[in-house]
Amino acid sequence: MVGEQIVESVPVAPANNLGEIIKSLVDSYSDRDNVAPANIYEDKKIFPSFRSGPLQEYRDKASFCYKRLNVLLEGEDHIRLKHKIWQWMEKHPDFQREPEAPNLERTRELANKRHHLLWQQKFFDVNEYLNTPYLMLAFGQAIFSYDFSFSVKFSLSNGMFPSTLLTNGTGRLGKYIAKISDDRILGAYALTEIAHGTNANGMRTRATYDVKSQEFIIHTPDFEAAKCWVGNLGKTCTHAIVYAQLYVPDDKHQGLNAFLVPIRDELTLLPLPGVTVGDLGEKIGLNGIDNGFVMFNQYRIPKANLLSKTGDIDAQGNYNSPIKDQRKRLGASLGALSTGRVNITAITYVALSKAVCIATRYSASRRQFGPPDSNEEWPVIEYQSQQYRLMPHLTAVIALRVVSLWIGKKNMDMMMRGMMGEDTSREGMEIHAISSALKPYATWAARDGIQECREACGGHGYLRASGLGDLRNDNDANCTYEGENNTLIQQASNWLISLRRNNANFVEASPLETVAFLKDMNVILQTRGQEQNAGQALDVHNLLKALNWLTAWSLDTAVKRFEQLQSDGKDAFETRNNIQVFAAQKLSIIYAERTSYYVFYKFVTNLPASPEQQVLLKVLSFYGANLIIKYSSLFYQGGYFLNSSQIELYQQGILGLLSVLKNEAIALVDAIAPTDFILNSPLGMSDGNVYHHLQRAIVSTPGVYERPYWWRDVTYKTYLERAKL
Incomplete structure (x- = not known):
């Protein structure tokens, strides 16, 4: 590795x-x-x-x-x-x-x-x-x-x-x-x-x-x-x-x-x-x-x-x-692999989006239990635990929709300008770095999301007809080809660390703006979370500020670890090997996640005011807050959070958004879902008539009502017993 x-x-x-x-x-x-x-x-x-x-x-x-x-x-x-x-x-x-x-x-x-x-x-x-x-x-x-x-x-x-x-x-x-x-x-x-x-x-x-x-x-x-x-x-x-x-x-x-x-x-x-x-x-x-x-x-x-x-x-x-x-x-000879990583990011969006569509529609159709004073069962999407199983993946897949199109277009722009004879080397290096981080981030997000969606559909999700097993298995290869993920992310961290150690101009090195913000890295490292309530914590601008700090702190930590190992006499190979765990690997994924948030943030905040922008702002807030929760230990370790109650603001905000987004979830899924023919899952059909479609899928299975040709292997003891009579 x-x-x-x-x-x-x-x-x-x-x-x-x-x-x-x-x-x-x-x-x-x-x-x-x-x-x-x-x-x-x-x-x-x-x-x-x-x-x-x-x-x-x-x-x-x-x-x-x-x-x-x-x-x-x-x-x-x-x-x-x-x-x-x-x-x-x-x-x-x-x-x-x-x-x-x-x-x-x-x-x-x-x-x-x-x-x-x-x-x-x-x-x-x-x-x-x-x-x-x-x-x-x-x-x-x-x-x-x-x-x-x-x-x-x-x-x-x-x-x-x-x-x-x-x-x-x-x-x-x-x-x-x-x-x-x-x-x-x-x-x-x-x-x-x-x-x-x-x-x-x-x-x-x-x-x-x-x-x-x-x-x-x-x-x-x-x-x-x-x-x-x-x-x-x-x-x-x-x-x-x-x-x-x-x-x-x-x-x-x-x-x-x-x-x-x-x-x-x-x-x-x-x-x-x-x-x-x-x-x-x-x-x-x-x-x-x-x-x-x-x-x-x-x-x-x-x-x-x-x-x-x-x-x-x-x-x-x-x-x-x-x-x-x-x-x-x-x-240069292997340049096709960089484009391949860009394309895999888009492929994983397809896999995760189909899984999320199936699980969300199923959750709004499937009814289980309900209040003791009610004669009606609730759709399982009404339960908070089911909402928190689905919403992180639903919001992530919408962010992935935006970032995969963004990186795909940037890569095509670079190729077209290269055809015209322009020097695209700076864009090429940045696309190589960010695609080397986005591909692992996206494929792991799809891996985890598809599995959660499978489990969220209970036993019916285990049927091959649900489509979730094939999505899980087909996506699995994305984690390995065009660069095995754990090895691939080293290329992103190597680029980031070299920029910092060489005092590079982050703006010049980043025409795609994935690290341009680090021009103010020393100032960013001094910032602290000042949010006083859940509304401030989930403000999309404050979330970007927090993720900027997290990326800067992770880079600074990795560079300090690198230089400490070198001062201890380690050679370049040993140094690169010994900064991976808790430093370089985490840095690359945080870089990918912050880029995804930033691209999504720019997309949403630049939209004209509309109901669609408003719901995307909620999606963006949930996506960003969930990242803060994921890395809460690092925010405390680095001193961005100063007291134990700060993380509770993000938790409160997420819980508040769950009840809002569950009412928007089906329409959000409708906005990204393929046709029923393409989705091809009885659990995720657009009308939500799960049991009708499930019955049709089950009874159309060849041999569903037939006795197996090996039936005598089941009944042989009864046959022998009767033969004695």
């Missing part, structure tokens, strides 16, 4: 032919005759009337319009595109749900078929993309909301694979770009090895340049060096971007480089000679993805297949690179 080398990713501007691959990805959508109403609020396909049911009581209590809140959170173009995709899926026979869990082979088949169907459909053209590139964020939300497996498959082959070729390759690989555009080859991204993941420099797959044949010889020395966990590699990919240690004549090592390597015959899908490729088998989740392993036996590929944007060789094997520092060169 800490002992493994962490490579900092430096984004590289995409090649000028980016438009060609985007055009192949998002060409014009054919259904132009079905014109949607100009006023989105009148579009019944996007905002249909809710059927009557138990949830209407809570919809009537809401103080705001859920449609307007949806538009505020996402924007009209975003909403229209995702609903267009959802409507297409709902009508398409190959996107209909199967009544029971398919076996592994069928799961793979469905993911592959849906991947190609989506590719062929093409929902918007290149001009629309260039004018509104943020629509790609809506496209991602739409497909991941349906199913993670086929969406990951699509994203790897039609996103990460071609974008890496464009970013790190050159025009000589144009024929492969054309084949991707024509859906004739399917790609994979092969970095991790059996014995090495985070420590990229420790990888042992080798690429040796042969001057005589003008080829690279790719070789795997043993099974520990086999490329593994590669999505699409197990059964379906034809080509992979393979990272290998490059050796030129005289056995001179030139570091880890990327190569485009054919894996299977494009016609027969059989492995090519010299390639041993296999499937890793069934996983906890995401089983539509055929993760695999591959080994190469003196396998030859053309010289042109080196992805040469960060370094190339001439015919004699002389290596040249515009980036002289090998570590920075590797970081």
